[in-house]
Every structure is written in structure tokens, then in C-alpha cells.
Amino acid sequence: MSKKMDLTNQRFGRLTVIGENPEPYRSRSGSITRRWNCRCDCGKLVTVLQGSLTTGNTKSCGCLSREKAASRHKDLSGKRFGKLVVVKRIPLDNSRADGYQNGWLCKCDCGKEAVACTEDLTSGHKKSCGCYAVESASELARTDGRNVFGRYEGTMISQIKPGRKPSKCNKSGVVGVHWNVRRQRWIARIGFQGKKITIGSFQNLDEATRARKKAEEKYFAPIIERWNEELRKKMGGALAC
Numbered sequence: 001m002s003k004k005m006d007l008t009n010q011r012f013g014r015l016t017v018i019g020e021n022p023e024p025y026r027s028r029s030g031s032i033t034r035r036w037n038c039r040c041d042c043g044k045l046v047t048v049l050q051g052s053l054t055t056g057n058t059k060s061c062g063c064l065s066r067e068k069a070a071s072r073h074k075d076l077s078g079k080r081f082g083k084l085v086v087v088k089r090i091p092l093d094n095s096r097a098d099g100y101q102n103g104w105l106c107k108c109d110c111g112k113e114a115v116a117c118t119e120d121l122t123s124g125h126k127k128s129c130g131c132y133a134v135e136s137a138s139e140l141a142r143t144d145g146r147n148v149f150g151r152y153e154g155t156m157i158s159q160i161k162p163g164r165k166p167s168k169c170n171k172s173g174v175v176g177v178h179w180n181v182r183r184q185r186w187i188a189r190i191g192f193q194g195k196k197i198t199i200g201s202f203q204n205l206d207e208a209t210r211a212r213k214k215a216e217e218k219y220f221a222p223i224i225e226r227w228n229e230e231l232r233k234k235m236g237g238a239l240a241c
Contacts, residue, residue, distance in 0.1 A: 013059025014041040082127025083109040154193035
């Protein structure tokens with residue numbers, strides 16, 4: 001009987017074999033392939049099929065192919081993206097979900113440094129070290145008729161946000177619902193784009209409350225969604241890669 005091959009301490013590209021993995025790979029057909037635990041020159045531990053090592057198909061934990069891919073990427077050094085000017089390529093503190101580990105060190109116009117992925121820079125997703133988001137938030141905070149404290153699409157956003165409290169003179173405890181003494185019924189109304197809309201009159205408060213909530217979903221929810229989307233776009237430069 002031929003002696004089993006021992007790959008311990010042998011090198012294959014960047015991989016050094018530590019020892020055989022006690023759990024071999026079993027294919028669907030039932031065939032068994034030996035596996036070896038290896039340490040890559042970058043420090044990462046990986047388990048590799050014996051055939052992949054001996055044929056040279058696997059030479060690293062994956063860092064070699066990532067570095068080759070990175071070397072083929074266009075050099076962004078000196079390029080400007082929003083407030084960021086690319087200084088040089090550097091590794092990311094943490095690799096992304098797809099294993100990509102390379103990023104760019106950038107200098108922001110405000111003087112701070114930031115690290116960004118190629119995709120975030122070229123797509124316009126990252127435009128600053130984060131100061132752009134602060135400036136955008138400050139701009140949105142001005143009462144210029146277009147922000148959260150002013151008007152957006154003809155509606156006061158601050159007045160239609162979920163969870164707002166009713167005024168002190170409201171006896172029902174529900175925004176937009178009040179008791180009509182003369183009619184002896186609960187009246188539900190909603191204000192939208194400068195108009196007062198009467199939703200209906202109801203015998204009990206629960207019905208009026210449900211009607212008011214349904215109207216908010218119809219009138220308020222779409223405009224709030226559009227507002228939030230605009231806010232996300234304005235603050236996109238602060239998102240990390």
C-alpha cells in the first residue's frame with residue numbers, strides 16, 4: 001500500500017501547510033478528498049483541498065487575486081470627488097462583504113482625512129469626510145420654505161411627522177380629532193397642502209382615530225417618504241463604505 005502524501009510544512013504560493021484537516025471533503029457521489037489547514041503569508045488561516053494545492057490552483061487565502069484585481073483598477077490618485085481629493089491607495093480597516101480590501105485615502109476640503117471605496121467615490125455616494133452631511137443638515141434646518149421646519153411640496157413637514165403630540169386644547173388626545181358638542185359626534189379632519197379636509201363624523205373615538213390614521217397613510221406617508229429620500233441623498237456623503 002502506497003504511503004499517504006504528507007504536505008505538512010510545505011509551501012504552495014503564499015500558503016504554508018500546517019497540517020491535515022480531520023474532516024475530509026465528501027462529494028455528492030461519495031468520493032472523499034483530503035483537506036489541509038494552511039496559513040497564508042497575510043496571516044489568515046484557510047482550509048484547502050489537496051488537489052487545489054498540488055495543482056497550483058490555490059496559492060493564497062484569496063488576497064493574491066484581490067491584489068491582482070486592485071492593480072488593474074484605475075489609479076484615482078489626485079482625482080477630486082465632491083470635497084474629497086484622493087491621496088493614495090490604502091487597505092481598508094475591514095474588508096467588505098465581497099472580500100474587497102482596498103480603499104483610497106482622501107483629503108477633504110475641510111482639512112480632515114477619510115477612507116473611501118472606489119465604488120463609493122465614482123458613484124458619488126461619498127462626497128466628503130462627513131462635513132457635507134452636517135452642512136446639508138444645517139441647510140435643511142433653515143426656515144426657507146423647503147425644509148423640515150418649513151414647507152415641502154406645500155406641506156409643513158414638522159406638522160405631519162408621526163408621533164407628534166396634539167395641542168393642549170385638544171380634548172380627544174388624538175391629533176386631528178375633536179368632539180362636536182352640537183352634533184354630539186367625533187369629527188376627524190386633516191390638513192394637507194394648505195387645505196382642511198373633513199374625513200368624517202363618528203359615534204365613538206376609536207372609529208374617528210382609525211379614520212384619521214388611514215387618512216395620514218393616504219396623504220402624509222407618500223410625502224414623508226419622498227422627503228426622507230431627498231434627505232438621504234443630501235446626507236449621502238457621510239455614509240461609510
